[in-house]
Amino acid sequence: MPAVPGKKPPFDPADPLGLDDLLEPEDLAVRDTVRSWARDRVLPYVADWYERGELPGIRELAKELGSLGALGMSLTGYGCAGASAVQYGLACLELEAADSGIRSLVSVQGSLAMYAIHRYGSEEQKRRWLPAMAAGEAIGCFGLTEPDHGSDPAGMRTRAVRDGGDWVLDGRKMWITNGSVASVAVVWAATEEGVRGFVVPTDTPGFSAPEIKHKWSLRASVTSELVLDGVRLPADAVLPEVTGLRGPLSCLSHARYGIVWGAMGAARASFEAALDYAREREQFGRPIAAFQLTQAKLADMAVELHKGILLAHHLGGRMDAGRVRPEQISFGKLNNVREAIGICRTARTILGANGISLEYPVMRHATNLESVLTYEGTVEMHQLILGKALTGFDAFR
Numbered sequence: 001m002p003a004v005p006g007k008k009p010p011f012d013p014a015d016p017l018g019l020d021d022l023l024e025p026e027d028l029a030v031r032d033t034v035r036s037w038a039r040d041r042v043l044p045y046v047a048d049w050y051e052r053g054e055l056p057g058i059r060e061l062a063k064e065l066g067s068l069g070a071l072g073m074s075l076t077g078y079g080c081a082g083a084s085a086v087q088y089g090l091a092c093l094e095l096e097a098a099d100s101g102i103r104s105l106v107s108v109q110g111s112l113a114m115y116a117i118h119r120y121g122s123e124e125q126k127r128r129w130l131p132a133m134a135a136g137e138a139i140g141c142f143g144l145t146e147p148d149h150g151s152d153p154a155g156m157r158t159r160a161v162r163d164g165g166d167w168v169l170d171g172r173k174m175w176i177t178n179g180s181v182a183s184v185a186v187v188w189a190a191t192e193e194g195v196r197g198f199v200v201p202t203d204t205p206g207f208s209a210p211e212i213k214h215k216w217s218l219r220a221s222v223t224s225e226l227v228l229d230g231v232r233l234p235a236d237a238v239l240p241e242v243t244g245l246r247g248p249l250s251c252l253s254h255a256r257y258g259i260v261w262g263a264m265g266a267a268r269a270s271f272e273a274a275l276d277y278a279r280e281r282e283q284f285g286r287p288i289a290a291f292q293l294t295q296a297k298l299a300d301m302a303v304e305l306h307k308g309i310l311l312a313h314h315l316g317g318r319m320d321a322g323r324v325r326p327e328q329i330s331f332g333k334l335n336n337v338r339e340a341i342g343i344c345r346t347a348r349t350i351l352g353a354n355g356i357s358l359e360y361p362v363m364r365h366a367t368n369l370e371s372v373l374t375y376e377g378t379v380e381m382h383q384l385i386l387g388k389a390l391t392g393f394d395a396f397r
Contacts, residue, residue, distance in 0.1 A: 014272075062105065114133050120247055173225065196239065205232070207226070
């Protein structure tokens with residue numbers, strides 16, 4: 001049906017491109033539900049959590065997120081919501097608009113630990129762990145990064161050797177979200193047959209997860225080291241459906257997709273704070289929003305913010321259609337996190353000295369994004385992934 005001339009909707013500063021038109025009613029319901037939860041359960045408290053370097057009540061928050069269907073939400077069966085990739089992305093955006101640490105809790109639970117078990121686990125492993133994890137009754141973590149091996153997981157030193165009918169794991173993992181509060185860890189280790197994944201109950205003797213302190217980023221998040229000292233597991237603890245690095249790398253790709261959306265949540269919160277502040281802050285007799293240079297900053301931030309959301313939506317559509325490639329997710333992660341940091345930094349300049357205060361969210365988001373920039377693949381790794389895809393030459397080594 002042709003459009004009726006003169007019936008254009010008004011311009012919406014919160015949605016200047018009209019991107020809500022791309023969303024189905026179910027998408028909007030998911031977004032609004034998660035936004036409401038984050039507004040009520042995170043935003044009033046997160047500045048204090050950040051300042052204290054704690055995430056108190058994480059187990060209760062996990063259960064609430066489980067009741068929303070936000071844990072493993074794009075997975076099907078075993079108590080998972082079976083939501084679309086776009087809906088999962090919208091949830092990530094709203095959670096990270098509150099704080100990157102909350103989105104990290106959800107991403108590690110659903111896109112790493114649960115995804116690994118769902119895709120590569122045995123039926124017994126799925127039935128044992130996934131329903132409890134989807135409900136938030138069991139928290140999971142994902143052990144890949146090591147103290148000396150981050151971008152090059154092929155060099156991992158964690159080893160699993162057979163001993164009779166058992167496996168014995170020794171090694172260390174580093175920078176593990178949820179580690180100290182997890183009931184189960186998906187741990188990747190080198191074996192004689194290649195890299196394998198293991199489902200490790202955290203009460204197994206020899207397993208410990210000391211929390212990492214003194215962080216200046218992701219402070220409202222639990223980050224830990226995993227120590228495996230002669231951890232003995234039965235034969236059926238191994239993920240049976242994958243051998244080699246394609247296992248953990250496919251999990252990372254799924255988690256990176258959530259970051260593509262999530263980073264735009266942090267950017268949106270910072271942009272909105274700067275816009276509100278500019279409308280109210282008066283200098284030289286009028287609001288600073290009335291000055292050309294401030295308007296230029298706001299316009300540039302809005303352009304990058306909504307381009308990033310449009311990119312995220314496009315990738316979500318491709319994922320729902322089964323057509324997204326890892327290189328395309330790298331494209332989104334590289335662009336959106338980099339642009340989100342730029343938006344936060346520009347927002348800070350609009351707020352002036354107030355931009356460094358925890359009374360506003362801008363500096364908290366900016367420092368969090370410094371971690372998001374390098375976890376799940378550094379800028380350089382994503383540049384090289386794209387470089388290889390563009391040129392056909394592998395420049396990693």
